[in-house]
Amino acid sequence: MTNALRFDPIRLPEACQDLRQEVRAFLAEEMARGTFGPGKETSPEEALEFSRRVGARGWIGMTWPKQYGGQELSFLERYVVTEEMRIANAPVRPFFAADRQSGPTIIRYGSEALKQxxxxxxxKGEASFCIGMSEANSGSDLFAAQARARRDGDGWRLNGAKIWTSNAHLNDFMIGLFRTSPATTQNRRHGLTSFVIDLKTPGIDIKPIGMMSGTREFNEVVFNDVFVPGDNLLGEIDGAWKQATSELAYERSGPERFLETYDALRDLVALAGPEPDTRMAEGIGRLVAQLHTLRRMSVSVAGMLENGVEPVVEAAIVKDLGTVWEQALPHRVRTLAALHDDEGDGGFEERLNQQMRIAPKLTIQGGTTEILRGIIARGLGLR
Structure with a gap:
C-alpha cells in the first residue's frame, strides 16, 4: 500500500512531434481514399485493411522487442500515435486491444511458442484480441469469477461465460481469466489463471448484447468444453490476479479513456465560431482545461510505463476521471449549445444524439467506476 500518487509533468520529446505530423499525414490520406470520415460507416473488411496499412507503417507493437516484429520505440511515441488515431476517430478496433494490452501480456507471460x-x-495488423474478464454474476469483481478451466492431458477444458466482451464477434483471440482452483479464506486472489483462446475453437458461442447506439460491440462469450493447448497458458497457474492488474494498467490509462466522445467538443467549437459569446467561451474554456488536465495525467502514466513502472492506481484514476468526463461531455455540449442561435451544419444534433447513445457504456468497459474507486482507495491505504 502507498499513499504517494505520482503524476510527473512529462513533456513529449521532439521525435514525438515529428511522428505526430507523419501520423496526421497518413490519416489525411486514409480519409481522402474514403477509409473513414464523418458520416462514413467503415466495414469490418475496410477496418482490417486499414489495420494492415497501419502495421506496415510500424505503428502496431511499437514498443515491443524487434525479435517479434516490434520497433523498440518508447511508450511516449506510442502515445502520440494513439492520440492522433483517436482524435481522427480512425477504425482502430481490429488491432487496438492487441497492441495496447494483449501483446504486452503475451510478451511478459507467454510461452516462446505462443510469442512466435x-x-x-x-x-502486421492480422490478429485481433478481446479481453474475457467480467462475468454476469460478478461484473468487474474478478475475485468472484466462476468460469472454470480443468486439466485435460497436455491442455485445458474451459466452461462458463464472459460478458461485456468488446468486439468478440470480430476478433481472432481472447485473453480469458478462468478459475483453476477455489479461492482461499486467506487469499481471494488465489485460483485464477489466464489463457490465450482462439475464438474459432469448437464449443465457443458468441452472443450479441444490444446497445442504445444501435451498433454491435458488447458480447457474451459462452464456453462449452472448449479445449485450449498447454502452450496457451499465460504465466503462473492460480496466480493470474497480478497479471490481470498489470494488464489493466495498460488498458486504463491511454487517451482513448477520455477521447471517445471528443467529436462533441469539436462540433461545439465549430458551432461557436471564432467569436463566441461570454457564456459559450467560458463553457468551452472549462471543458478544454479539463481535457488538458486529463491529457497531462495520461501522458504521465505513459512515461511511467516507459520507465518500467506499473502505475495501477494512477491508471485507475485516469480511467475513472476520463470516462466520467467523456460520458458527461455530450450532455454539457447540449446545454451550452441550447441557447446558441446558429444551428450549425444541420448534422450537429444528429451527431450529438449518437454521442449521447454511446456515452452510457463508457464507465462500464475497462472496469466500472465503483471497482476503480475501490482500487484507488486500496492504493491510498483507505481500505
Missing amino acids: AILPRIV
Whole structure:
C-alpha cells in the first residue's frame, strides 16, 4: 500500500512531434481514399485493411522487442500515435486491444511458442484480441469469477461465460481469466489463471448484447468444453490476479479513456465560431482545461510505463476521471449549445444524439467506476 500518487509533468520529446505530423499525414490520406470520415460507416473488411496499412507503417507493437516484429520505440511515441488515431476517430478496433494490452501480456507471460506464433501477426495488423474478464454474476469483481478451466492431458477444458466482451464477434483471440482452483479464506486472489483462446475453437458461442447506439460491440462469450493447448497458458497457474492488474494498467490509462466522445467538443467549437459569446467561451474554456488536465495525467502514466513502472492506481484514476468526463461531455455540449442561435451544419444534433447513445457504456468497459474507486482507495491505504 502507498499513499504517494505520482503524476510527473512529462513533456513529449521532439521525435514525438515529428511522428505526430507523419501520423496526421497518413490519416489525411486514409480519409481522402474514403477509409473513414464523418458520416462514413467503415466495414469490418475496410477496418482490417486499414489495420494492415497501419502495421506496415510500424505503428502496431511499437514498443515491443524487434525479435517479434516490434520497433523498440518508447511508450511516449506510442502515445502520440494513439492520440492522433483517436482524435481522427480512425477504425482502430481490429488491432487496438492487441497492441495496447494483449501483446504486452503475451510478451511478459507467454510461452516462446505462443510469442512466435502470435506477436508477428499482431504487428502486421492480422490478429485481433478481446479481453474475457467480467462475468454476469460478478461484473468487474474478478475475485468472484466462476468460469472454470480443468486439466485435460497436455491442455485445458474451459466452461462458463464472459460478458461485456468488446468486439468478440470480430476478433481472432481472447485473453480469458478462468478459475483453476477455489479461492482461499486467506487469499481471494488465489485460483485464477489466464489463457490465450482462439475464438474459432469448437464449443465457443458468441452472443450479441444490444446497445442504445444501435451498433454491435458488447458480447457474451459462452464456453462449452472448449479445449485450449498447454502452450496457451499465460504465466503462473492460480496466480493470474497480478497479471490481470498489470494488464489493466495498460488498458486504463491511454487517451482513448477520455477521447471517445471528443467529436462533441469539436462540433461545439465549430458551432461557436471564432467569436463566441461570454457564456459559450467560458463553457468551452472549462471543458478544454479539463481535457488538458486529463491529457497531462495520461501522458504521465505513459512515461511511467516507459520507465518500467506499473502505475495501477494512477491508471485507475485516469480511467475513472476520463470516462466520467467523456460520458458527461455530450450532455454539457447540449446545454451550452441550447441557447446558441446558429444551428450549425444541420448534422450537429444528429451527431450529438449518437454521442449521447454511446456515452452510457463508457464507465462500464475497462472496469466500472465503483471497482476503480475501490482500487484507488486500496492504493491510498483507505481500505
